[in-house]
């Protein structure tokens with residue numbers, strides 16, 4: 077695009093936004109670039125998501141494991157699936173699903189969990205590892221119980237904790253059947269459906285022991301810098317067929333409007349500024365990003381060794 081045209085469009089959109097008011101989304105006109113106009117916190121210095129460069133991560137041996145015992149609880153559980161026009165969200169309010177450990181300053185209550193995904197496998201996650209984006213990311217949003225209710229915790233430092241899980245494509249994951257089988261019931265904005273309950277941690281990867289930790293923000297307006305982020309090293313596996321249902325069965329519009337998929341509902345990575353990303357274990361310093369690299373390097377080293385030993 078021509079630079080002057082770009083500036084013109086930017087100004088035009090800025091003016092239109094002021095007129096139209098606080099609407100946000102992921103299109104050019106209402107996208108992340110414009111969020112700071114209506115939501116000043118989105119222009120802050122400790123924003124999320126970020127790119128996690130594994131070589132810059134610091135091991136912190138004082139970061140303990142999480143205690144998922146209470147999060148497993150399905151007694152009197154109520155889970156409501158909702159299309160909020162930006163994502164597919166499962167409401168957990170009032171269930172008293174508590175999380176502790178993981179170096180969190182107190183006991184946190186689960187409020188909801190939701191997803192960000194791409195229209196293609198090569199994008200969709202909000203956080204990336206060593207520059208690599210994943211097709212989907214799940215966020216479990218919790219608030220510090222000392223604030224009583226979610227809305228009070230929202231804008232307090234450390235008021236929120238988000239557990240983030242990255243997805244990769246593989247075999248069908250039947251733990252997601254209950255959610256995916258109800259997507260056609262929430263095909264339009266503001267649609268709701270009641271789910272048969274399941275243990276929240278059944279969606280997590282088998283081993284959720286190693287994680288990354290940093291302090292950041294909500295990845296959607298109003299972008300408050302109140303979030304203690306945890307990104308788990310191990311991925312959740314789902315099939316292409318399953319992710320395709322997220323891509324095409326839920327729309328961002330009301331039923332009386334033209335259907336548009338919710339896909340590509342992710343915010344681009346933000347500057348790290350002075351922040352440090354920590355990990356709770358040495359394994360966090362190794363990320364098997366590219367499976368081809370390892371054997372190649374191995375053979376290369378063997379070859380080099382043989383060559384040197386011949387000299």
Ligand SMILES: *[C@@H]1O[C@H](CO)[C@@H](O)[C@H](O)[C@H]1NC(C)=O
Nearest residue numbers: 145146149150151152171172
């Ligand atoms: C599970 O939830 C029920 C009802 O809220 C509660 O009475 C019970 O103590 C909880 N159990 C655990 C292990 O959290």
Ligand SMILES: *[C@@H]1O[C@H](CO)[C@@H](O)[C@H](O)[C@H]1NC(C)=O
Nearest residue numbers: 136137138139178179180354
């Ligand atoms: C390591 O983690 C603990 C628990 O969250 C925290 O109190 C401490 O400040 C961290 N250490 C460093 C060097 O950041």
Ligand SMILES: *[C@@H]1O[C@H](CO)[C@@H](O)[C@H](O)[C@H]1NC(C)=O
Nearest residue numbers: 265266329330331332333334
């Ligand atoms: C479509 O439905 C929504 C909510 O049901 C309503 O607010 C809106 O005015 C409707 N739009 C049209 C064009 O009828």
Ligand SMILES: CC(=O)N[C@H]1CO[C@H](CO)[C@@H](O)[C@@H]1O
Nearest residue numbers: 117231232233299300301302
């Ligand atoms: C922690 C946090 O994000 N605090 C913010 C709460 O809201 C005010 C007003 O928008 C901001 O100035 C704070 O930074």
